[in-house]
Amino acid sequence: MEAAAIIAIISVSITGLATLMTAFFTSMSLSRCSKIVCCFGCFDCDRAVVNEEIVARQLELTNNV
Numbered sequence: 001m002e003a004a005a006i007i008a009i010i011s012v013s014i015t016g017l018a019t020l021m022t023a024f025f026t027s028m029s030l031s032r033c034s035k036i037v038c039c040f041g042c043f044d045c046d047r048a049v050v051n052e053e054i055v056a057r058q059l060e061l062t063n064n065v
């Protein structure tokens with residue numbers, strides 16, 4: 001396989017992974033849960049839930065894009 005093809009595959013893979021991570025963390029930030037556990041307990045978090053006004057504003061901004 002040529003070097004250009006390897007670089008293209010790596011670039012596409014990294015871009016796809018970054019997109020998935022962005023979508024995941026954006027969804028988590030708008031979540032109404034106060035305790036988040038993922039990856040079978042490898043990552044858990046107790047957090048303060050944002051108020052409805054902030055969630056509505058962020059959803060409005062997201063839908064306008």
